[in-house]
Amino acid sequence: MIKNRTRLKFTLIELLVVIAIIGILASLLLPTLGKARQKSRASICINNLKTLNTMYLLYADDNTGHFPAATDTTVGNTDRKILSYGNSQLSAPYRYEDIGNRLSFFNCPEEDKYYEGIAANTSNIRRSYSFMRAKDPSLGNNTWERGVTLNGWAVENNNETPWSMRFSEVNSPNSAIYKVEIDPDNLTGNSTVGLNSLHYATLDNIRDSLLGTPKKHTKTYATNYLFVDGHIELRNLISLAGNSGLDMWSTGVTQNTLFDCQD
Numbered sequence: 549m550i551k552n553r554t555r556l557k558f559t560l561i562e563l564l565v566v567i568a569i570i571g572i573l574a575s576l577l578l579p580t581l582g583k584a585r586q587k588s589r590a591s592i593c594i595n596n597l598k599t600l601n602t603m604y605l606l607y608a609d610d611n612t613g614h615f616p617a618a619t620d621t622t623v624g625n626t627d628r629k630i631l632s633y634g635n636s637q638l639s640a641p642y643r644y645e646d647i648g649n650r651l652s653f654f655n656c657p658e659e660d661k662y663y664e665g666i667a668a669n670t671s672n673i674r675r676s677y678s679f680m681r682a683k684d685p686s687l688g689n690n691t692w693e694r695g696v697t698l699n700g701w702a703v704e705n706n707n708e709t710p711w712s713m714r715f716s717e718v719n720s721p722n723s724a725i726y727k728v729e730i731d732p733d734n735l736t737g738n739s740t741v742g743l744n745s746l747h748y749a750t751l752d753n754i755r756d757s758l759l760g761t762p763k764k765h766t767k768t769y770a771t772n773y774l775f776v777d778g779h780i781e782l783r784n785l786i787s788l789a790g791n792s793g794l795d796m797w798s799t800g801v802t803q804n805t806l807f808d809c810q811d
Contacts, residue, residue, distance in 0.1 A: 617712035644671040678749035684711040721776035
């Protein structure tokens with residue numbers, strides 16, 4: 549004799565309870581996953597700066613200890629000088645459509661990878677990291693431009709001789725910033741890899757970038773800074789005044805701050 553078996557079914561209330569529990573778990577997990585993703589991107593950004601620093605060191609080893617100095621904004625800019633160290637198979641112009649992510653270390657993952665080019669089917673790679681603006685100290689003392697290398701349009705527009713410091717000439721490499729993460733949209737002109745673009749930064753550029761993206765990584769009004777000794781710190785701008793006593797949100801002076809590589 550075959551007995552009838554009652555089929556078990558979920559009631560509507562039970563289904564609603566399960567859905568509610570899943571919703572609660574999702575609301576608890578999503579913020580954690582978002583923070584993990586943000587930390588992952590911040591780590592990639594730091595590794596990008598480490599890669600660039602290694603390239604500068606390799607360049608310096610072949611060039612009497614000097615940082616790369618651009619001879620002009622096209623053929624001799626600092627990007628092209630260092631790309632022979634690890635990417636010799638690539639040639640300018642460096643377009644995302646041609647080379648994909650092979651130059652991703654120039655670009656913070658929090659930003660767009662490329663600009664739309666002027667010509668059809670071009671995509672110029674954005675540069676997220678800039679040298680602090682510098683001027684050859686032999687041309688006269690200045691309190692504003694105290695980085696390690698003259699580069700970009702500064703050479704072309706002012707007719708100045710290409711110039712850069714040696715790593716060994718920086719007296720306090722552990723407290724001297726020479727490279728800064730910055731949103732290229734806040735530089736004067738597009739900042740594109742290997743092309744005629746400005747790739748130095750001023751305090752005004754840094755402030756504009758921080759105000760445009762107040763919390764790009766994990767701290768408010770903070771960004772990554774590369775020091776001459778090779779270490780990288782995520783710092784708030786106001787903490788970089790050093791012994792100057794200056795208000796970093798209003799001054800243009802870098803002398804005696806952590807941006808001073810010529811002390």
